[in-house]
Amino acid sequence: MKKKYAVNLPLHIMMIPALVFSIMFAYVPMTGIVIAFQKFIPNRGFFNSIWVGWDNFAFMLNMPDFSQVIYNTIFIAVMKIIAGIIVPVVVALLLNEARSKYFARSIQTMIYLPHFLSWVILGGILIDILSVEGGIVNRIISGVGFEPVFFLGKNEWFPFTLILSDVWKEFGFATIVYMAALTSIDPTLYEAAYIDGANRWKQTLHVTIPGMVPIIVLLSVLSLSNVLNAGFEQVFILYSPSVYQSGDIIDTLLYRVGFVEAQYGVSTAVSLFKSLIGMILIATSYGLAYRYANYRIF
Template sequence: MNSKRWSKNLQLHIMLIPATLFAILFSYVPITGIVIAFQRFIPNRGFFKSTWVGLDNFIYMLNMPDIYQVLYNTVFIALMKIIAGLIVPIVVALLLNEMKKKVLVRSVQTMIYLPHFLSWVILGGILIDILSVENGIINKVMQGVGLPSVFFLGDNSWFPFTLVITDVWKEFGFATIIYMAALTSIDPTIYEAAIIDGANRWKQTFHVTLPGITPIIILLGVLSMGNVLNAGFEQVFMLYSPSVYESGDIIDTLLYRVGFVDAQFGVATAVGLFKSVIAALLIGTSYWLAYRLAGYRIF
């Protein structure tokens, strides 16, 4: 019996071989590549033959002239995205919940989900076109109604907000799904009781619906704390230009330029490691909080 089970389990092990190999080759080997952060790395010498330089790369990073501005931009943009990304979907989900015709709800959902499935290349291409100062439709319309034209993608006072608003455009529809799902799980008899007690729709919303989805709001809010250093690389990379580095350059775009444009692999890896260590601490804290506050467990 035992040897039979062993041979049956052997089949299971064999099934796991391919994915295990892939994980070793493309996840675990790169993790050991973090040693680059402590080297003056030369690609042809590999991970273990490049010169070791201790913490030089980190010292270099902290002495980069823009690093603090970049850190500030990252946290500022990410926090605004987190806040807007929490509030807008909740409001939209609550409003959709008030609509009576299911066909209409579905059509609105179909319209607001779409941008989520388009890449930042496509959305960025669209945005660069419509937000352009000379020919963009938005500025044309604004001029039409007598407003001054705005360089959304080139003006440092506008750029971070452009990022936040366009990010909301891409993701808010998709985020409403979770709240809509939470809304349907509220016990309908609570509404019936509230109506008998004379609660109008506002009161129902504030005293039944909102408390009903508060656990989900807390959970998603806490989990999003892990994203405080993720200001959205693909979006910023598509939309920024040197004229808005001051307000729009973030850790990930800086890392890309240091690594791939300047070929300073050691420094770029140090920047990446710095970011992932802080991110790991934040994620760890947020999961701990999520567990304490909402009883949420990942595994």
């Protein structure tokens, strides 16, 4: 036990600056949680505002669209997680099979670039290319004889627009993780499979994919903690009142209730509700990752 502690001591010392930073900017501000139990009036502060107990939580649960917002958040987040795993894995497998390494690196660089752009920039690009009037996507759709599609203004299209655009932005970065996992596969396994008569498809099916399974399982389990994070910045930039029914998520609801309507108590109650569920999901995901993927911080 003492030997293990001595080995991990430098790692714990390295965590001290991050721990101090977290205490200052994550835990000290948690005193604001009391707002969830008050009718908060800014000029009165915490101590002089009216205590209302659980009224803000009751109001939150009785909001007419709250259940729909929860559904939207979970649906969008889960679909992003699923697509964000499948697409990078497929792309990594395809790049791994490319004969020209120059071609593979060029493609990898191009698909990696959107990760560095903010949603402010990408949102403007999407609004332009998906525009009903003059957008390149709808010009192509009209050119083949179909009616233009209002991707950002129709409830049946908007969630899938969010999911696909998020995959477009992030799958290049995730591909790098899976490409790194491919380099850890023992080359002798491919040699043995080749000697046994396995073609490239059989080698991919029985060697490459099983070799990627541990990292796929790990990232899948850890992504459970993001089930309630559907992407505020992306949704906030792309949505409008016409798609609140299918695109409104917890974070955008918090913004409107807290900053637009100035209902600070209700918005804090919603945020606290989300944080508690998120804490449970994070603890569960790390527990599953430790058990099934042997993942640990140290």
